[in-house]
Each structure stands twice: as structure tokens, then as C-alpha cells.
Amino acid sequence: MNSLIEITFTINGEKMVRKVKPSLLLINLIRDELKLKGTKPGCLEGECGACTVLVDGIAINSCMYLAVNVEGKSITTIEGLGTLEKPLNKVQEKMLEHGAVQCGFCTSGIVLSIKSFSDKCKAQGKVPTRNEVKKSLEGHLCRCTGYVKIINAAEAVYK
Amino acid sequence: MAKELSIISKSTQKFDGKERVTGKAIYGHDIELPNMLHGMILRTKYPCANIISIDTSAAKALEGVACVITADDADVNMIGYKRDHPILKSKTVNCIRDEIAAVAATTKDIARKALSLIKVEYDVKKGIFNPFDALKENAPKINLAGKGLEQFANKNIAESFHYEHGELDVQKAKSKVIISKRYTLPRVAHSCLGTSNITADYSKLNGCLTLWASTQVPFLYQRDIAHALKMEPSKIRIIQPTIGGAFGSKLDMLPFEPICALLSIKTGKPVQILYNREEEFIASPTRQTMVIDLTTGADETSRFTFREVKITMDNGAYTSWGATTPFVMMQTFSSLYQVPACSFQADAVYTNNPFAGSFRGYGNPQATFSVERNINLMAKELGIGNDEIRLLNANYKGEITGQRLHYKTCGAKPALEKVIKESHYKVKEKKKNQGRYKTGIGLASMLHVGGGAKIYRSDGCGTRLKLDHYGYLTIFTGSSEIGQGSETILAMIAAEELGIPFEKIKVINTDTDVKPWDVGVHASRTSFVSGNSLLGAIKLIKEKLNKQVSKLLCVEAGDFSYKNGLIITGDKEIKIDKIVRDMHFGLPNELCVAEYFYEPPSDFQDKQFRGNVSGNYAFASQAIEVEVDTYTGNVKVLDVYVSQDVGRVLNPLGLQGQIEGGVVMGIGYALTEEMIFENGNLINPSFHGYKLLTSTDIPNIHFYPIETFDEAGPYGSKGVGEAPLIPTAPAIANAVANAIGVEFCSLPLTPEKVLKAIKEKTII
Numbered sequence: 059m060n061s062l063i064e065i066t067f068t069i070n071g072e073k074m075v076r077k078v079k080p081s082l083l084l085i086n087l088i089r090d091e092l093k094l095k096g097t098k099p100g101c102l103e104g105e106c107g108a109c110t111v112l113v114d115g116i117a118i119n120s121c122m123y124l125a126v127n128v129e130g131k132s133i134t135t136i137e138g139l140g141t142l143e144k145p146l147n148k149v150q151e152k153m154l155e156h157g158a159v160q161c162g163f164c165t166s167g168i169v170l171s172i173k174s175f176s177d178k179c180k181a182q183g184k185v186p187t188r189n190e191v192k193k194s195l196e197g198h199l200c201r202c203t204g205y206v207k208i209i210n211a212a213e214a215v216y217k
Numbered sequence: 218m219a220k221e222l223s224i225i226s227k228s229t230q231k232f233d234g235k236e237r238v239t240g241k242a243i244y245g246h247d248i249e250l251p252n253m254l255h256g257m258i259l260r261t262k263y264p265c266a267n268i269i270s271i272d273t274s275a276a277k278a279l280e281g282v283a284c285v286i287t288a289d290d291a292d293v294n295m296i297g298y299k300r301d302h303p304i305l306k307s308k309t310v311n312c313i314r315d316e317i318a319a320v321a322a323t324t325k326d327i328a329r330k331a332l333s334l335i336k337v338e339y340d341v342k343k344g345i346f347n348p349f350d351a352l353k354e355n356a357p358k359i360n361l362a363g364k365g366l367e368q369f370a371n372k373n374i375a376e377s378f379h380y381e382h383g384e385l386d387v388q389k390a391k392s393k394v395i396i397s398k399r400y401t402l403p404r405v406a407h408s409c410l411g412t413s414n415i416t417a418d419y420s421k422l423n424g425c426l427t428l429w430a431s432t433q434v435p436f437l438y439q440r441d442i443a444h445a446l447k448m449e450p451s452k453i454r455i456i457q458p459t460i461g462g463a464f465g466s467k468l469d470m471l472p473f474e475p476i477c478a479l480l481s482i483k484t485g486k487p488v489q490i491l492y493n494r495e496e497e498f499i500a501s502p503t504r505q506t507m508v509i510d511l512t513t514g515a516d517e518t519s520r521f522t523f524r525e526v527k528i529t530m531d532n533g534a535y536t537s538w539g540a541t542t543p544f545v546m547m548q549t550f551s552s553l554y555q556v557p558a559c560s561f562q563a564d565a566v567y568t569n570n571p572f573a574g575s576f577r578g579y580g581n582p583q584a585t586f587s588v589e590r591n592i593n594l595m596a597k598e599l600g601i602g603n604d605e606i607r608l609l610n611a612n613y614k615g616e617i618t619g620q621r622l623h624y625k626t627c628g629a630k631p632a633l634e635k636v637i638k639e640s641h642y643k644v645k646e647k648k649k650n651q652g653r654y655k656t657g658i659g660l661a662s663m664l665h666v667g668g669g670a671k672i673y674r675s676d677g678c679g680t681r682l683k684l685d686h687y688g689y690l691t692i693f694t695g696s697s698e699i700g701q702g703s704e705t706i707l708a709m710i711a712a713e714e715l716g717i718p719f720e721k722i723k724v725i726n727t728d729t730d731v732k733p734w735d736v737g738v739h740a741s742r743t744s745f746v747s748g749n750s751l752l753g754a755i756k757l758i759k760e761k762l763n764k765q766v767s768k769l770l771c772v773e774a775g776d777f778s779y780k781n782g783l784i785i786t787g788d789k790e791i792k793i794d795k796i797v798r799d800m801h802f803g804l805p806n807e808l809c810v811a812e813y814f815y816e817p818p819s820d821f822q823d824k825q826f827r828g829n830v831s832g833n834y835a836f837a838s839q840a841i842e843v844e845v846d847t848y849t850g851n852v853k854v855l856d857v858y859v860s861q862d863v864g865r866v867l868n869p870l871g872l873q874g875q876i877e878g879g880v881v882m883g884i885g886y887a888l889t890e891e892m893i894f895e896n897g898n899l900i901n902p903s904f905h906g907y908k909l910l911t912s913t914d915i916p917n918i919h920f921y922p923i924e925t926f927d928e929a930g931p932y933g934s935k936g937v938g939e940a941p942l943i944p945t946a947p948a949i950a951n952a953v954a955n956a957i958g959v960e961f962c963s964l965p966l967t968p969e970k971v972l973k974a975i976k977e978k979t980i981i
Contacts, residue, residue: 096240105904136240161700162237163461204881
């Protein structure tokens, strides 16, 4: 199998070297090879956002991203947000407080998107408007909540 | 009115939320068992054809393929509500979903490759994709197992319902206004974010089959799987992993489920089938598309006189629970508002389209759309306000309807009054607007069962309680959590009644080998039945605890209070865990357990479909304000005012989530969602082509619960889950009519459709 390509990357703070097929999607590296099942397969066509992870802090659809492209980069999945001391980060706490979780299948991706947008806003020293918050969540489909509580949770994170 | 409560009616975070928000919850997609094979299904290329031959030899020869099955390899029974559905098709295919063969292989890639190696020769036939064509004399019989001629008027009728009350002719003669309209409702998809999935593990050692299945009705499902596979139900264990959305889609057992079990039985290994999104669109249930011919009347005082309705449902090629949605629809036609006479006929007609299933609302969004549109049309003719005609005819407390539904409590009028007031309906309705953007406001109401629906032999739910030596309570409930928040409600009830903190409560609800019987999640019944069942079990366990306390503390058994893990009587208190230890290790040497089965006090309906079928009834109204862009035809929903008779609010946070989720699903039904079929083929099987709303489409949703404290429900509550989406689409269509003067009789109101209507009206 000389067609495998060696990649070096960091995932949830842990450095890794893997040999992967050039066609391997990042979602499959994460779920099938690394067994991090919190990243969810919703559509595998870049429409629903359930498989969102952070690559160097930017939220991307892992179903539309080749695994070989994480070479030298840092990935954060939902499993990488909490710590032993603090198992829930602020985004997760706000999602629960605001009732933004029902079936939960879209939740991992949404949490990571909010985290990414919140970090970006913090770096720029700005508090986004409600419309900007809505816009930041546009790439996620949720069939249970009607989005209102997710938008509320996200707003609470930025405050 | 009710006793002081400390937990019930207070916003409570989702009991099982932490697992879901951290990615730790295990959905069916996440299950991996040792030696597990991957199953895939070969579906037909054509919606209507004879199968000449199936050649699986090349697929079988492929390295890594463990098993290939076709109908010839399967000794199985037909499935579905009418048992008219073979799980693998051998001679004919009848819709684009049809399963011809299945493979199990060591990897997904090999399974996919194996499917491509199966050769099927077809003799393609012209299909029938319209129920009215299927009803024609010269139409061929579509489903050969159908019993249309034996049971009904036509060979292609799969199921038929007739209901009537009152004197139709007398009421017609009394009518000053009579409106007849044909309404056409689209086929829409549940679009659960988690696609359909199953993992099957058959043990040749004991003949037991374990299924990790995301069903919402585990005990009916166990029975259905057993029937399909000719097995004993109790040899089948259903484990429900975390479910990624259901909304009714997981009420029917579908062919892929027994097929996966068969693959495991044939290979002796665990097998998993996961749908991809395209397969989910093509091969999972939908809401019924139907044509509703509705005639309604009102007299000179604007009182409703009669409703006469004929519904033609596109049943698709096979019959699912979806064919029984007329049970619910007839309630709306007979009993939403006061209706002196009603005649209802609904036929589910076989076609070569995919079959629909059950979907949140169960026919009621379609029925309510037609009723509420016709009310506006009658009001216009009568020269009465859309609000006034509804208030005048609203249901009332104590009413026993023509269908014998008994409204012991009824928030219909208060809900209407609330949304009329809060939305400033009267002012906004009269607002004239010029220019490109025109705003409008619309009203609609709904009626739905709120205390289960007695359509099976039992509408009950069992609960077992185990209080351990350390003061931890385990609730074994028959009910299922599908994201709607039922675990949270149960934990709240237990914490309220037994004074046990949340962190010491566990809910076990996913395993048919362990949990007691329940019909399943449907009819907005879960909090109602499982809550009442839990309250029954708590009463029994309290009797045991109280007896032990009175013995230990030498006090009269009486009304002890339970707080913070303590049982308190007068100035004495004792830890609940100490009582359990005393009961177990001392006399009477008993475990601290209790079990209770709750059966709602509802009635079976008679052969004429009359009877008080639910423990109570939910009522709701919505007033919705829209803005129509007359240049593009785009309809934007601005504000939604929702008022719903929920009996009593149990968990405000969870309730609001149900309301908002339902309303947004209803807006999608009204404006954007439609599965588009061409000659039986779905042409938009993806989220690119099937438009769900996103966060930027969301209006302001204002919610006003009405509390009527119905004695049948736990703490006076009623079911809430389905109601919020039911009146949304008609309220939007009424609002669009108010904005631009066009009366729509079909959904969705896409920009193309709205623009065309505006132009044609201008021309006329």
C-alpha cells in the first residue's frame, strides 16, 4: 500500500503520525480510525454541519475536508473541549442552560462553531449582534429546537 | 389550586443533556461490535417493473463478502400495517424504495462494491403515480397483496375510513354560506439529523436476537420483528441507542431492519446498516401527501353548520401506520370548533410512489390546513372578522362533541383570545400597505389528543422503581427518550415527590429485556402516560416507606414529607436510605421496590369511531405575521404568537423547546419543504434540494401557555409535542391572504408559487 501518505497533526492536544489514503475524508479519520465518535455524520455533503470540527481554530465540515490536508495542523473535536477538572466548557454550559439540546445529533458541530466564532470575536474585541450570531449558525441544520434556544445560548457565550 | 411544588413548573435543564453536549452519547452510528459486518441494500432502479432475474454470483465471489441475500433466501412474513409488504422483493417492484438484495461484508467499501456487482434484469412497466389514476376502472392492481376489492370499493384502496354525525341535509339547508375547496398537501420528510440505523447481533447459541434499533415504539417493534422473522418475540431484545430525532418516523418497522437481522442470522456475526442521507430521503417515511375536498357551511349568525370532507391519500405502494392518520384527521373535522354535522370519508390509495408513515401531527397539519383556510373563506363571505368567527364557534369546557370527545377542560377560547390580543390582530389585520413589501396577519387553531390515544388494546405504560441502600432511585420506565425531554420530566416528578436530588436519580428506558411495557412514543402521550405511571409507582413505594418510618419512629403513619433525602414527620426526620436499609436488613426483609401499570381512563371508539379516545385534549391557537415581497414572491415570517392549552406547565424550558421546534417545523411545511417526485423518482434527495429552514429564517416566537389543570394528567398537564406545528401552516397561508389577497389551497408557498399568484391576480 505505497499509496498511503504520512501525515503529522495534533488532535485534541495530542500529537499524531498516521498513514492515510489520499482520498480519506477527515470525518472518517476522526470517527473510523481514531474512534472519536462525538463528531456526527449528518449528510456527508457539507449541508448540515453536524460533523463540524476545528482545524487551527476554524470551524470546518469534516465531511468536505481531506484528511491529508491536516498535515501540520491542529484539530479540535467535541472530545477536546472539556478537561478532567472542568468537563464542560462555557459553550456547553450555555447550551444546557438555555435548553438548546434536544436529540443532540447536531449539538457537537454547533458547540464547535460557537466556540470558533466566539474565539474570533474575542480576538477582535467585539460582541456580535443577534443577526451576526444567527448568521454564524447558518451552516447548521437542527430539526428539533427551531434554533431559537441555540441562538440564545450562543448570545450568552458572547456576553 | 394545586399543592405547593418545588421542582415541577420550574425550568429544568435536560437530565440527559451532558452526554449529548459532550459527544459522549452513543447513537446507533457510533456502535462497533467485535467482528461486525457492514450491511447494505440494493434497491430497485425503476419504480414499477417485473424482475426477470437477479444474479448475485459475482457479488458472492467478492473477497470480504460474507453473505448476499435475496427474497429466495428469506423465509419471512410480509410486514406493514396491512401485512402487504414483502421485505425483499422477488417478482415485482412497486416503488423506488424497493429492496431487492442485501449484502454483508467486512467493510463498507466492499459492501458497496458487492452491490454494484449484483445484476438485476427488469421488465419496466408504466407506473401509476397519482391516486386518482389508480382509482380508475382500467388501472392495474398495484399491490398484489392488497385487499381493496374484498374490503373496500376499489382494488387499489388500501384502507378506508368513514365517519359521520348530525343531520347533514338539515344543516346544509340552514347554511347561509357554503364553501367548497380542494386542498393539496405536499409530501415532506422528517429529516432527522441522525439517519436510520440498526445493528443486529444474532446468537446461534441460544437463538436470541439483539437489535440496537432507534425505534420509538420498542415493544410494538419487537412484535413486528418477531412476526417478520417468524420468531418468538421474547427471543428478541431491543436496545435503543440515543436517537438522533424521530418525529414519528420510527413508528413503523421498515424492511431494512428485519433485513439486517437476517444478515446477522445468516452469518452468525453482528451486522450494521446505516443509511446515508440520500437513502434517508428515498427510503424512510414521509408525511402523507393528500387531496382534501372540503365543503363547510355557516348559518346567518355565523355559527358553523356542517363539514363534509372527502380525502384521497396517496398511500404509496405499501401500507404503513400512515394509512391510519384519518383516525386523527376525523377528530379535527368532527370536533375542532363546534360542528353540528360532519361527514368524513378518507381513502388511502395505492400508487407506485414511496409509502408515507407517521409524522408529528399524524394527519392533523393537513386536516387543520383545510379547516382553517375554509373558515377564513366563510368569514369573508359572511362579512365577519376572522377572529370573531373563531371565537363564536370555539370549543368549550364540558363540551361532548359529535364524535363523543369529552372536553373536561378546554383552553380553546382563552388561547384564541390570548393570541388575538398579544398580536394586536384586529389592528394589524386592517393595516393597508402599499409598495413592494406587504405585511399580513393570519389566525389558526388546532385540537389534538393530549392524554394518549386508545387505538391499541392498551394505551398504558409500566414503571418499576428501585430505591437502593444509599438513597439512589432507579426509574425503569416503559417510555422512550427521543430527544423530547421525557427523562427530564420523569426525574423532575421523582425529585418532587420523593425529595431525592437529581444526581441520585437514574432513568433506565432503553432495553426491552429490562423495562416494563409501553405502547411507545406517539400521540403526544409520553409525559402524560409515563408521568402518571411513575406517580402510581411512587404512591406505592411511599406506602412502604411510610409504614417503615412509622414503625421505626413510633409515629402514626400519616402525611410525611419528603425533602432533601429525608422523610420528615413533625419534628422528627430520618434519612431515606436508612429506612431502605432498615426495611431490607431488618423486618420485613423486603426490597424497596414498587411497580405500577397506568392505563389512561380513555375509551375505545366504537365501529362508528365514536368515543372519548384520549385522557384529555390539547387546544392551541397561533397568530402569525408575515411580510410578502411582491417582487420576488418570498414570504418572510416575522412574528409567531402561540398560545396552547398544556394543562399545566411541567418544565418551562423543555416546553418552550417543543413549541419553538414545532413552530419552525410548521414554517418549513408552509414555505420551503417539498419532496419532488417525477414518475416515482425523488429528484431532490439531499439537503441541497430539500430546503430546511436555518437560523437566519427564524421569526420571533412568543409563547403563552394556558393552564387548565386537567385532572387526568400528571399535575394537571396535557400532551404538548405535536400541537405546535399543526396550526402554523394555515396561519401563514391566512396571513399571506391578508397581505396580498390571494387564497392559497396548497403548500408549500414557495416564492415561485406566490409570485405566479400575484401576477395572475394582477392580470385578472
